[in-house]
Amino acid sequence: MDFQELIRIRRSIRAYRTAEVPDDVLHRVLDAGRVAPTACNLQPFQLLVVTDPEVRASLKAVYRRDWFWQAPVIIAGCVEPGKAWRRDCLRSVKMSYLNGSVNLSSPQRFVVQI
DSSP, rough: HHHHHHHHHOOOOOOSSOOOOOOOHHHHHHHHHSSSSSSOOOEEEEEEEOOOOHHHHHGGGGGOOOOHHHHHHHEEEOOGGGGGGGGGGGGSSHHHHHHHHHHHHHHHSOOOOO
16 A cells, blocks of 8 residues: 555544454554654654553543543553654744654554554
8 A cells, every 4th residue: 555545545433343452463553653753763752552441441531532432442642752853943842742743643653454
């Protein structure tokens, strides 16, 4: 699949199967995140995997949409500002959040054939 095709077929998912995600599939998704490019390859984030039903339900306090916490696995991306690439001329811009947001939402990061 080329990038243009990926853009054309991309969609948002708001409903999930209740079946467990197999470990091999989850590891492939996480590995895609590990090897995807970041600015200066700093990887300024951690990926937290939440599978426990009680912990997923507790995430309602963070985001109240049912479709979000009902997913069988939630992968939370947490940016570490001190590790992110910075440009001195843009000190007023929170580059760590920008860099982390771009990295965590890039299409090539989580494209995995299931």
